[in-house]
Each structure stands twice: as C-alpha cells, then as structure tokens.
Amino acid sequence: MALYADLHRHLGGALHPRIIYKFLQRQDHKVLGYFPDYEGFYNWFTRPCRSLEEFVKIHTLVEELQSLEHLPYFCIRLCRGAYTFENLQYLELRYNPYFRTGHDLPSEKRIGQMNEIVEVITQNVRPAEYPITVKQILCLDRRLPENINEAILKVAVDNIGPVVGVDLAGPEIEPEKWEGWVALMAKARAAGLKTTSHLGETGIENVNPAFFNVLDRIGHGIHIPLLRPEWLKDLAKKQITLEVCPTSYRQTGVMENFSQLKTVFSRCKDAGVAIAVCTDNPGRNPSPCTLPGEYERLIDNDVIDFAELKQLQNEGFRSAFGFAGQLRS
Numbered sequence: 001m002a003l004y005a006d007l008h009r010h011l012g013g014a015l016h017p018r019i020i021y022k023f024l025q026r027q028d029h030k031v032l033g034y035f036p037d038y039e040g041f042y043n044w045f046t047r048p049c050r051s052l053e054e055f056v057k058i059h060t061l062v063e064e065l066q067s068l069e070h071l072p073y074f075c076i077r078l079c080r081g082a083y084t085f086e087n088l089q090y091l092e093l094r095y096n097p098y099f100r101t102g103h104d105l106p107s108e109k110r111i112g113q114m115n116e117i118v119e120v121i122t123q124n125v126r127p128a129e130y131p132i133t134v135k136q137i138l139c140l141d142r143r144l145p146e147n148i149n150e151a152i153l154k155v156a157v158d159n160i161g162p163v164v165g166v167d168l169a170g171p172e173i174e175p176e177k178w179e180g181w182v183a184l185m186a187k188a189r190a191a192g193l194k195t196t197s198h199l200g201e202t203g204i205e206n207v208n209p210a211f212f213n214v215l216d217r218i219g220h221g222i223h224i225p226l227l228r229p230e231w232l233k234d235l236a237k238k239q240i241t242l243e244v245c246p247t248s249y250r251q252t253g254v255m256e257n258f259s260q261l262k263t264v265f266s267r268c269k270d271a272g273v274a275i276a277v278c279t280d281n282p283g284r285n286p287s288p289c290t291l292p293g294e295y296e297r298l299i300d301n302d303v304i305d306f307a308e309l310k311q312l313q314n315e316g317f318r319s320a321f322g323f324a325g326q327l328r329s
C-alpha cells in the first residue's frame, strides 16, 4: 500500500460536506433554513466558484463553526478520513487561529485565546486508532491588521513542535505590501519556523522575487512557471518547492482544465524545481477528492507520466516541514 504526505490542506476546507451537514443538524444551525436537505447543501458547498474571493466566503462560514468548543469534533473526523480513505501517513494542516476564536469577543481577548486553539488542535490530531502524523502550519492573513499577524507569529513560535511553520493566506490583495510580509517571514525563519506563502495562485502580481529569500515553499506559485519561467532558476537554487493542488484551480476559477498544468509540471521539471502535489480544500471539491485521486487525475489528464509518480510521492515527504519518521510502504 502506497502512503502519502499532504503538505497543503486547510482545516476549514478539509472536511467532507456530509460531516459539516451532520454537525449543522446537531446544532440546529440557522443555515439549515437555506438547505433543508443534504443534496442542496452539497451542491452549494462543492460548486466551482468564479473567483478566489467567492471561494473564500464559504470558507469563512466553516471557520466560524470550528470554535474552541467544537474543534475536537472536527479534528478527530479529519484524521479518521485522511488515514482511512487516503492512506495519509503525514499531514500538514494549516489554519488561522484568530478566525477560530470567539467572534463576539474584543480583539485583545481573541488574541489571548489563540494559544488555546492551538493546544486543543494539538490534543485532537493524534487519535491512537488512526496513526497519522499531523503537524500544524499557522496562517497569517492579508486581511488582518499587523498586530494580529504579529500575534499569530508569536503563537506559532511559542508552539514550535506541534507547529512547524507559518503561511501567508487570504485573498491575493494589496501586492504592494510585499515588504511587510517578507519581513514577517524572515522573522519566522529566524525564530526556527519553516515558511510558505500563498503566491502566484490567481495571477503573478503578488509574486515579488524578494519572497524567494525567505520561503521554504510556495503555496501554488503556478503562475511563476506559466508567466515568469525565468524566475524558476532562482527557485531551484534556493530549493523552494511549489505546493500544487490540481482540482483546487478549477474550484477557484483559476483554470478551466488540467492542460495548463502540463506547462507548470514540465517547466518545473526542466528547471529542477520540486513540486509537491497537495489537496488545498478537498472537502470543497466534488467527491471523492482525495490525495491519491489527485495523482490519478494528473496521470489521467496526461500532466505526468505514471513513471514519475513515485518520485512525486516522495517529494511530499522530502519537502515536509516536520517529517522526521521513516517512510512506511
């Protein structure tokens, strides 16, 4: 049995829609007024969006459900599914701790609650009966003020061990603010964290080469090989891995089909830039969307050759931020 590592999966998009629907029923949640049956909810939840902004809006709903009190419910189900249906040996789960704090609380209190969020997740992502290793990446967000992003970074540093890295997430807005983000990522690295950032997902505007000096991986980055292939040499030299999430680009309206991914994979291969195939938000994709399914789709659409599969799978482990174990097979 092949085993897999997924390095890019959001807690808010990791859960099967059935699990979320059952949770809403248990809570008698008001959103059920719009979705009296599961089918309607499923179609809404997994539909392709026109833009990343539209996609992120639904994500926000799930983030609000994943409060301190309910995180154990979601974490255990997430590990169970990843282990049982996807053969994941290793998973890096990313989330913004601030968005899971009490929404009615003042900002200062919410900042104070973030550490508890990380602790609850740490306790609930190692169920004895599903022996998967889960490490955490905390997401900074382009929509949040500087003091909150600084506070998220501090919580990440305070929890090094279960937390292995930080990410920059949120819609790709305000590319002119790159300097501030680069400084924060440099600070994270100096404190012993690994770094990744959502860049070059919907376009090239927010990719500033200064990021390449402070990142270990890039979330997506697909527009670098597509639009600025001359930068690939630098990525290869700095050993930066791209986290490529095939189905996600269809769901966020970035790509209509997989054919553009052929260019992404072939240019990266030629330049010596590593790619880790990941899932991003598998719960938001039409079922079944699993990591093994993503590999199969790449072969099915002629993006990669079957012979390349094993090396790509290994890349998931090699580029991991916190994988210290032995590859089981």
Ligand SMILES: [Zn+2]
Binding pocket: 008, 010, 198, 219, 280
């Ligand atoms: Zn993502």
